[in-house]
Amino acid sequence: MPITTDDVIEFLHRAADMLHENKEYLTELDSAIGDADHGINMDRGFQTILKKLPTVEDKDAGTILKTSGMALVSSVGGAGGPLYGTAFMQAGMAVAGKYELTAEDLLAALDAALKGVMMRGKSKPGEKTMIDAIDPAVTAMREALEKGATTLQALEQATIAAEQGMKNTIPMIAMKGRASYLGERSIGHQDPGATSSYLLIRLMTEMAREKQ
Ligand code: ADP
Ligand code: MG
Numbered sequence: 001m002p003i004t005t006d007d008v009i010e011f012l013h014r015a016a017d018m019l020h021e022n023k024e025y026l027t028e029l030d031s032a033i034g035d036a037d038h039g040i041n042m043d044r045g046f047q048t049i050l051k052k053l054p055t056v057e058d059k060d061a062g063t064i065l066k067t068s069g070m071a072l073v074s075s076v077g078g079a080g081g082p083l084y085g086t087a088f089m090q091a092g093m094a095v096a097g098k099y100e101l102t103a104e105d106l107l108a109a110l111d112a113a114l115k116g117v118m119m120r121g122k123s124k125p126g127e128k129t130m131i132d133a134i135d136p137a138v139t140a141m142r143e144a145l146e147k148g149a150t151t152l153q154a155l156e157q158a159t160i161a162a163e164q165g166m167k168n169t170i171p172m173i174a175m176k177g178r179a180s181y182l183g184e185r186s187i188g189h190q191d192p193g194a195t196s197s198y199l200l201i202r203l204m205t206e207m208a209r210e211k212q
Pocket of ligand 1: 030034035037038041042077078079080081083117120121122123128129130131176177178191192193194
């Protein structure tokens with residue numbers, strides 16, 4: 001079953017609700033190694049996306065995602081907003097003009113999001129950032145689809161990999177962003193951005209499961 005633009009819109013609404021519910025949790029994680037605003041940033045950014053959605057509801061998936069990315073960049077300061085904004089804009093470019101997405105399109109969008117964050121953040125895996133959740137998820141999804149998995153099976157593998165990647169940030173030393181100022185004192189804490197990325201990937205999987 002292809003992913004429709006209605007599914008993309010529903011995902012954004014549910015992501016906004018989910019991030020609102022996790023606002024304190026994400027902010028608490030950021031208070032340990034950052035400036036205690038990641039939950040506030042994500043909540044504000046996604047509430048701004050919701051305000052923009054009525055203008056793009058009948059547009060292609062690329063336009064919906066690009067508009068969402070611009071909403072994040074314009075409404076959230078610091079690193080997280082522009083990085084997530086870039087992720088959504090690049091994902092949108094990967095599916096420009098499409099009204100229906102296959103599993104391969106979704107993979108292409110996630111891969112473009114990953115590469116966008118890496119380029120904008122000058123970051124790579126192992127530096128205790130959101131990359132550490134997204135990169136293993138993209139790899140797991142690609143490998144699953146190559147073996148003939150369904151969209152749901154591939155997303156389930158991506159979620160397992162993202163969760164492990166998120167947990168793997170705990171013993172890492174932060175090399176990027178505010179957490180890097182702490183040096184070795186960043187060890188022992190889970191990265192907030194890796195956590196929000198895991199939560200977003202998990203939500204995609206939950207939606208795919210419901211639509212079976
Ligand atoms: P800020 O750090 O400006 O307060 P947030 O708190 O919203 O912004 O986001 C922090 C998260 O952003 C970190 O947990 C990390 O995952 C991610 N991050 C920070 N810098 C980078 C970077 N250069 N590359 C990738 N991700 C980064
Ligand atoms: Mg912060």
